[in-house]
Amino acid sequence: MPRFTDKIALVTGSGSGIGKATVDQLIAEGAKVIGADLNPGDATENYVPVITDVTQEDQVQAAVQTAVDRFGSLDLAFNVAGASKSAPIEEMSEGDWDFTVDLVLKGIFLSVKHEARAMTGGGAIVNVASLNAHVPMWFGAAYVAGKAGAEGFTKNAALELGGKGIRVNAILPGLVSTPLTSAFSENEALSKEFEESIVLSRPAAPEEIAKPMLFLASDDASYITGTSLVVDGGWEITGYPDLSKYMG
Numbered sequence: 175m176p177r178f179t180d181k182i183a184l185v186t187g188s189g190s191g192i193g194k195a196t197v198d199q200l201i202a203e204g205a206k207v208i209g210a211d212l213n214p215g216d217a218t219e220n221y222v223p224v225i226t227d228v229t230q231e232d233q234v235q236a237a238v239q240t241a242v243d244r245f246g247s248l249d250l251a252f253n254v255a256g257a258s259k260s261a262p263i264e265e266m267s268e269g270d271w272d273f274t275v276d277l278v279l280k281g282i283f284l285s286v287k288h289e290a291r292a293m294t295g296g297g298a299i300v301n302v303a304s305l306n307a308h309v310p311m312w313f314g315a316a317y318v319a320g321k322a323g324a325e326g327f328t329k330n331a332a333l334e335l336g337g338k339g340i341r342v343n344a345i346l347p348g349l350v351s352t353p354l355t356s357a358f359s360e361n362e363a364l365s366k367e368f369e370e371s372i373v374l375s376r377p378a379a380p381e382e383i384a385k386p387m388l389f390l391a392s393d394d395a396s397y398i399t400g401t402s403l404v405v406d407g408g409w410e411i412t413g414y415p416d417l418s419k420y421m422g
């Protein structure tokens with residue numbers, strides 16, 4: 175049975191990778207989707223793309239308003255947009271720090287703020303953080319700090335929004351095959367190190383992250399809020415490879 179028939183969902187980062195897989199699965203299960211991305215792709219019968227920079231409040235507000243104007247409500251939100259600029263701490267520019275933290279932390283705040291206001295009949299929000307919320311990564315201090323912040327913010331949002339019938343959870347993916355990680359997968363030696371660190375010996379496909387996200391948004395997760403679901407093929411239990419010899 176489709177779980178999201180006639181539900182209205184907003185997906186940030188909908189144009190690529192995990193966000194795109196989330197859109198495809200939501201539509202396959204009956205939802206109508208607003209996609210908020212710098213490059214959201216083309217409209218289809220059940221997909222409304224809105225060019226959006228999630229670090230800009232007026233643009234986030236406009237994307238949410240599109241859902242309300244077109245479909246009358248907002249039921250579900252998936253905050254997936256993300257990227258990072260990496261550098262050793264001693265060499266990291268203030269601009270690179272701001273780029274990354276604004277995107278992966280402020281972007282989540284602005285999205286949840288406006289999504290929650292539009293969820294007048296309750297709802298469910300899933301924020302994409304990262305395994306790096308728990309595990310540091312060479313030259314990824316801004317990303318790691320931002321993702322840890324996104325996980326903490328998710329718990330606070332769950333606390334404040336539960337009374338409105340809105341559940342808020344985080345998903346923490348490990349390594350996923352998307353354009354974001356293509357530099358890793360194109361490096362044979364590094365790929366081998368990753369495979370040795372990941373218990374299931376491979377990266378995830380984007381669909382393998384989207385499916386647990388849809389679970390968290392579904393009625394099957396009706397008593398789950400303020401939690402983090404690590405979806406990493408058993409990577410957290412082994413530790414992170416030493417990337418310093420491949421970067422910098």
Ligand SMILES: NC(=O)c1ccc[n+]([C@@H]2O[C@H](COP(=O)([O-])OP(=O)(O)OC[C@H]3O[C@@H](n4cnc5c(N)ncnc54)[C@H](O)[C@@H]3O)[C@@H](O)[C@H]2O)c1
Pocket residue numbers: 186187188189190191192193210211212213226227228229254255256257277278302303304305346347348349350351352353354355
């Ligand atoms: N790929 C992985 O291994 C991995 C692991 C853990 C967490 N994540 C997280 O998953 C999320 C999705 O990553 P992905 O791997 O699908 O990457 P991706 O590069 O395939 O997709 C990211 C999308 O976000 C959009 N985006 C970037 N900046 C934006 C902005 N300012 N406003 C709106 N949209 C913006 C991009 O246009 C792109 O469509 C990110 O938050 C990322 O940090 C990815």
